[in-house]
Amino acid sequence: MKKTMILLVATMATLLLVNTAFAGGKCPQKRATKSAPSGIAKKDATAKADKANGKKLYEKTAKPMACQMCHGMKGDGAGKLGKALKPAPRNFSCGKTMKKVSAGQMFWIIKNGSKGTGMAPMKLKDKQIWDVIKYIREDLM
Numbered sequence: 181m182k183k184t185m186i187l188l189v190a191t192m193a194t195l196l197l198v199n200t201a202f203a204g205g206k207c208p209q210k211r212a213t214k215s216a217p218s219g220i221a222k223k224d225a226t227a228k229a230d231k232a233n234g235k236k237l238y239e240k241t242a243k244p245m246a247c248q249m250c251h252g253m254k255g256d257g258a259g260k261l262g263k264a265l266k267p268a269p270r271n272f273s274c275g276k277t278m279k280k281v282s283a284g285q286m287f288w289i290i291k292n293g294s295k296g297t298g299m300a301p302m303k304l305k306d307k308q309i310w311d312v313i314k315y316i317r318e319d320l321m
C-alpha cells in the first residue's frame with residue numbers, strides 16, 4: 181500500500197514536471213515569418229480599436245479558425261493544434277521575440293498569412309484585425 185502511494189506521488193510529480201516544461205512556447209523563439217513591407221510595418225491603428233471585440237475574435241470567432249487554437253488562450257503559443265506545428269505558432273508572451281514584431285507587422289501577417297507555416301491568411305476585415313492586435317498587445321504580451 182505504502183509503495184503504491186509513493187509510486188503514485190512520483191508519477192504525478194513527473195507528469196507535473198513534463199507538463200510545465202511544455203506549458204508554453206519557447207522563448208526566445210525563432211521566427212520563420214518574413215518581414216512586412218516597411219511602410220506597413222510602421223502602421224498602427226490600435227488606438228481606436230475595440231479590445232473586447234478582439235478578445236472574442238481571438239478566443240472564438242475568427243475565421244477560418246480562432247487564434248487560440250494555435251497560439252493558446254494565454255498567447256504562449258501552446259494551443260491545442262499549435263503543439264503539432266512546425267514551425268511552432270508565435271509565442272506572444274515572449275517579450276524577447278515580440279519586441280521585434282510591430283503592430284503593422286502583425287497586421288500584414290494576419291491579413292496575408294505566413295508562407296511555409298501553419299499561419300493562414302485570416303478572413304477578417306481590417307478593423308477586426310486591428311481589434312485582435314490590440315487585444316494581443318495589451319493583454320497577452
Ligand code: HEC
Pocket residue numbers: 210211212213214237238242245246247248249250251261262265267268269270281285286287289290294297298299300302312313
Ligand atoms: C493553424 C494555426 C494558427 C492559427 C489558427 C493562427 N495562427 Fe498565427 N501563426 C501560426 C504559425 C505556425 C505562425 C508562424 C510562426 C513563425 O514565424 O515561426 C504564426 C504567426 C503569427 C504571427 C506572426 C508574427 C511574426 O513573427 O511576424 C502573428 C501576428 C499571428 N500568427 C497572429 C495570429 C492571429 C491574430 C490569429 C487569429 C486571427 C492567428 N495567428 C491564427 C499559427 C496559427
